[in-house]
Amino acid sequence: MDAVTDVSPQTYPAAGALAERMGITIVEVSAERVVGTMPVDGNTQPMGLLHGGASAVLAETLGSYGAAVHGYSVGRPMAVGVELNVTHHRSARTGIVTGVAVPVHRGGTLATYEIAITDESGRRVCSGRLTCMLKSV
Known part of the structure; x- marks a missing residue:
């Protein structure tokens, strides 16, 4: 199987219903780097701050994309998250947050x-870290 090193966000499979509901947009996809954005508005906790779970969803979405693209190159294109860790450093109340997975x-x-x-x-x-198991489809 040929290595997949760069994939257009327009042609790669959708991020899923949850990511769509949260307004996540995938901007760049490759096994070396995945970039996506998410609005703070609509993804807040009761105090008006970006919900920590929303940050976790963005982190897992981006890391999973990278793992899946890498998985294609080793014949295991299904990436299944087995561990997610996120540390929240500061709050966000408005605007867009951007995630970069490497x-x-x-x-x-x-x-x-x-x-x-x-x-x-x-x-x-x-800051987040995601480990995915790579599986055959």
Whole structure:
């Protein structure tokens, strides 16, 4: 199987119903880097701050995309999350947050991605790490 190194967000499979409901937009997809955005509005907790779970969904969505693209190159294109860790550094009340996922490890059966989520001023809102098991379809 040929390595898949770059995929157009317009042609790669959709991020799923939850990501769509949360307004996540995939901007860039490759095994080396996945970028996506999400609005704060509509994804807040009762105090008006970006919900930590929303940041976790953005992190898992982006890391899963990267793992799946890598999985194609090893004949295991189904990426299933087995561990997600997120640390919240600061709050966001408005605007758009951007997540960037980069690989920490890309093996034959596991892939781990680190995800940095920042606000519109470039300040880190959240750091995440996702490990996915790579499976055959």
